[in-house]
Amino acid sequence: MSGIIQLSSTCLQPTPDILLQSLGYPPHHHPATPLQETMDRAYRFYREDTRPRGMIKKTDPGQAEQLFQIEDRESSRIPLDRIIPRARHFSLFAFTLGEPVSDRINRLFESGDSPTATLLDRIASLACDRAGQILSRRLEREAGNDSPAGIPLRILLYSPGYCGWKLSAQHRLFDRLKPERIGIRLSETCLMIPLKSISGLFLGGDPRIHIFTPSYPFCKQCRDKTCLQRRQEMERRPNHNGGFYGNLN
């Protein structure tokens, strides 16, 4: 899988339950009428206004390492230093939902409809994350035949701005991938425009390569902690003995 990729808005759309849980509601919450109507409106705008497009380009360990120059690191040591040497899959990636959905969110806020704007914003963010997950699974399936016998390949997306990899690395990533072809550009401060876009490097290998202890200097300020969710996911993954990886400590 390489080049420009089309994904449908529908396959990226989060379920109402996922949407509500992302906003703090308990699982299987039944929204009251005003919230349900607002959700329906936000989903309708999402379907009308999203134009999902992505790009993937395979790369190699040498080129991948060049994305982590000293000026693109929060500290001299970052988790990717340990992941890259053990990875056996490398792909550059960018994806956008397009400009209209961001414009719609802004217009909704300006018109005073902040509930719909907020829900649409969250739906769009979840859809971007979902695009990364869907494509990582596709890459895993595609690379399946290249895996050493019995060892499952797990591909995850790493993005500038997270885990000690500075946002300034977007310049190097963009130089190599050229996502301008799908309508993504960088602002002076390395923000992707349209805002509802994601980018990064897919890295794949034994599931254990993705596990690290969040004890780096920049982990103290991190409120995201997706590394811990990732760890739990890895621990639930089947291993080559037919069991599960379990506690990876």
Next chain:
Amino acid sequence: MEILTDISRSLQKGDDTAVRTRTRQALAEKISPQTILNQGLIAGMEVVGNRFRNHEIFLPDVLLAARAMNSGVEEIKPLLIKGTLSSRGKVIIGTVQGDLHDIGKNLVGIMLKGAGFEVIDLGNDVSVDRFIQAARNEKAAVIGMSALLTTTMPVMKEVVQKVKEENLGVKTIIGGAPVSEEYAREIGADAYGFDAGYAVEKINQIIN
């Protein structure tokens, strides 16, 4: 009065149509706009604020309630004697220069309005000078700054420094995903807002 309780309850449910209709009815029954505001709309919003702080309801519920409150306020606004719709203070808000993420900042603005503050929203990509100029021109009580990017956080520091250098007498509060209580202390900001609800609570504290 039952109708005021109805307004408050409808507001808590986020039912803007009912709030508008019941507000009109209350006005037709010769209930004063000030009474509707205080005992119907603001009373309802206070319940919503408490339930949000206790994690009984969540952000969309608060936003729906705030929208319902606005629909009621729109009905009574023309009838209020000028100056009686008192503000608890002016707050300048903006996402700092270089950053275009403004959802967090927008939510703070909505919550502040619901709590009775006058909000002047400078939008996103706001320079140090624009923050300072707006605070001076508007005689603001607070400047609230938001950032999602670590690269743009130094702008917050510059604003805080300039406020102090120019002795503006304005309090400063910062928020956003990469920002922390520790960073707020480090740059000398008066407060840190972990989220929109908490930001309103902190602003209440620093201006009193």
